[in-house]
Amino acid sequence: MVSIMYTFKFALAVLSLLSLCSANNVINPLGHQADPQPISRIESDGKRWYYFPSANRTEAKVYMFASTNLSQVYLGTEPDTQNGRYWEHLPNTGHVIFNFTKNVHQLPEAPAAFKWNESHYVMYVSSDGPTGNRLYALHNDGKDLKKDWTFSGVVQYTDGSPLVGYDAFAFNHPNGNKYLMYTNVTTIYINKFAPEYGFATIEHVKDGGNGTVVASRYEDPFTEAPDVLIQGKKLNLLYTQNDFFSPNYTTFNHAVSTELDPLDPETWKTGQPVQVLASSNTTGVYGTGSVGTFIGPDNKPWIAYTCFYSDEPFNRADENLYDPRQIQAQPLVFKDDEIQPMIPVKPTRHF
Numbered sequence: 001m002v003s004i005m006y007t008f009k010f011a012l013a014v015l016s017l018l019s020l021c022s023a024n025n026v027i028n029p030l031g032h033q034a035d036p037q038p039i040s041r042i043e044s045d046g047k048r049w050y051y052f053p054s055a056n057r058t059e060a061k062v063y064m065f066a067s068t069n070l071s072q073v074y075l076g077t078e079p080d081t082q083n084g085r086y087w088e089h090l091p092n093t094g095h096v097i098f099n100f101t102k103n104v105h106q107l108p109e110a111p112a113a114f115k116w117n118e119s120h121y122v123m124y125v126s127s128d129g130p131t132g133n134r135l136y137a138l139h140n141d142g143k144d145l146k147k148d149w150t151f152s153g154v155v156q157y158t159d160g161s162p163l164v165g166y167d168a169f170a171f172n173h174p175n176g177n178k179y180l181m182y183t184n185v186t187t188i189y190i191n192k193f194a195p196e197y198g199f200a201t202i203e204h205v206k207d208g209g210n211g212t213v214v215a216s217r218y219e220d221p222f223t224e225a226p227d228v229l230i231q232g233k234k235l236n237l238l239y240t241q242n243d244f245f246s247p248n249y250t251t252f253n254h255a256v257s258t259e260l261d262p263l264d265p266e267t268w269k270t271g272q273p274v275q276v277l278a279s280s281n282t283t284g285v286y287g288t289g290s291v292g293t294f295i296g297p298d299n300k301p302w303i304a305y306t307c308f309y310s311d312e313p314f315n316r317a318d319e320n321l322y323d324p325r326q327i328q329a330q331p332l333v334f335k336d337d338e339i340q341p342m343i344p345v346k347p348t349r350h351f
């Protein structure tokens, strides 16, 4: 009797797990893109819309990809099993939201949008032009995130000097302040916004430097792509290290109590960052990094990240022929409000 009950309960648990997976029904990969920083929200049609900003460096344009179907947020993809690659075949869901003037700041990348407050959304776009790395702020009134983004200044300090860096990420902290993070290649900084100056001005740190250092490793080529997910009582500070589209591109999380001051790392840097996402020989997903977090189809936090697929040892010389980067998404798992290490899902696995 007991064992029948257990079998029954086990079967129920398996069933509910299966229905949970198929309820979300997300097919990875989402598309041939890189550096996702999505936001999602429920629109007046009652549906959750997924917004993935993306920069096309060749065209010098910023796009907003928007869809109610997370599997079709970029161009839809279909596996080409013979070549192990993924081909786009569905309608383009991208809307051009900003044109960079070619030859001035012609190389936009890694746009990240965030909800500034109830009536303002702001997007920060990295731009690698002749004047060096700059961050462009774009503004939207929140009515339609697919259009009407207007230029709102190049990010600068309160003294008017421009910020030099890329991979911006902005967030609202429960302490009431707004912060901007970015990298200068080896070092990730955090700064407090000075909202009285608008959407594009940040404060110098007390010692007159460019910001508070939150992560740094000089021995690795890149420490980049900062992202913050606030979950319960923890600020999950994510960043990625090593070379993009290499198997060693890997994501760390540094969990910090929301009661501590993000600008005072002395109080929280005693804890160690945890590697939460890395290449997996088992699933054939490599180079897992440059992440963004968003609310997924189950109304819980998900992660989107750049990766590539390979059955054979990776040959980086391929980079000249073909940029292999795809974006995948999967649900996050927490313990004590801290993001737990996860295995990247196999491409085409349904969630």
Ligand SMILES: *[C@@H]1O[C@H](CO)[C@@H](O)[C@H](O)[C@H]1NC(C)=O
Binding pocket: 032, 033, 056, 057, 058, 059
């Ligand atoms: C960027 O634009 C070029 C030119 O239109 C196009 O060939 C390329 O596929 C685009 N890249 C992405 C990632 O969409």
Ligand SMILES: *[C@@H]1O[C@H](CO)[C@@H](O)[C@H](O)[C@H]1NC(C)=O
Binding pocket: 027, 069, 070, 071, 072, 076, 077
């Ligand atoms: C979402 O997109 C996937 C992949 O193209 C497709 O298989 C699925 O049917 C779509 N779901 C809905 C509800 O349209």
Ligand SMILES: *[C@@H]1O[C@H](CO)[C@@H](O)[C@H](O)[C@H]1NC(C)=O
Binding pocket: 096, 097, 098, 099
């Ligand atoms: C960007 O430029 C294209 C032409 O290349 C134009 O069709 C589009 O309207 C422009 N979009 C914006 C938001 O400026």
Ligand SMILES: *[C@@H]1O[C@H](CO)[C@@H](O)[C@H](O)[C@H]1NC(C)=O
Binding pocket: 116, 117, 118, 119, 120, 195, 198
């Ligand atoms: C939203 O932000 C803008 C710009 O900082 C500010 O002027 C406005 O008062 C804010 N609105 C609310 C409701 O906080």
Ligand SMILES: *[C@@H]1O[C@H](CO)[C@@H](O)[C@H](O)[C@H]1NC(C)=O
Binding pocket: 184, 185, 186, 187
């Ligand atoms: C980045 O910042 C660190 C710490 O301030 C500095 O040592 C390093 O030289 C900077 N790197 C670049 C490329 O500016």
Ligand SMILES: *[C@@H]1O[C@H](CO)[C@@H](O)[C@H](O)[C@H]1NC(C)=O
Binding pocket: 164, 208, 209, 210
């Ligand atoms: C701040 O950044 C600028 C531009 O990268 C650099 O020239 C300057 O040395 C930095 N200042 C400090 C104190 O790190």
Ligand SMILES: *[C@@H]1O[C@H](CO)[C@@H](O)[C@H](O)[C@H]1NC(C)=O
Binding pocket: 220, 221, 242, 243, 246, 247, 248, 249, 316
């Ligand atoms: C990561 O891999 C790339 C090539 O795939 C290599 O050039 C680089 O040295 C590696 N970095 C580390 C820290 O292992």
Ligand SMILES: *[C@@H]1O[C@H](CO)[C@@H](O)[C@H](O)[C@H]1NC(C)=O
Binding pocket: 247, 279, 280, 281
């Ligand atoms: C994949 O397997 C090879 C051979 O066993 C090993 O050398 C390599 O470190 C593994 N890579 C990862 C990312 O696990």
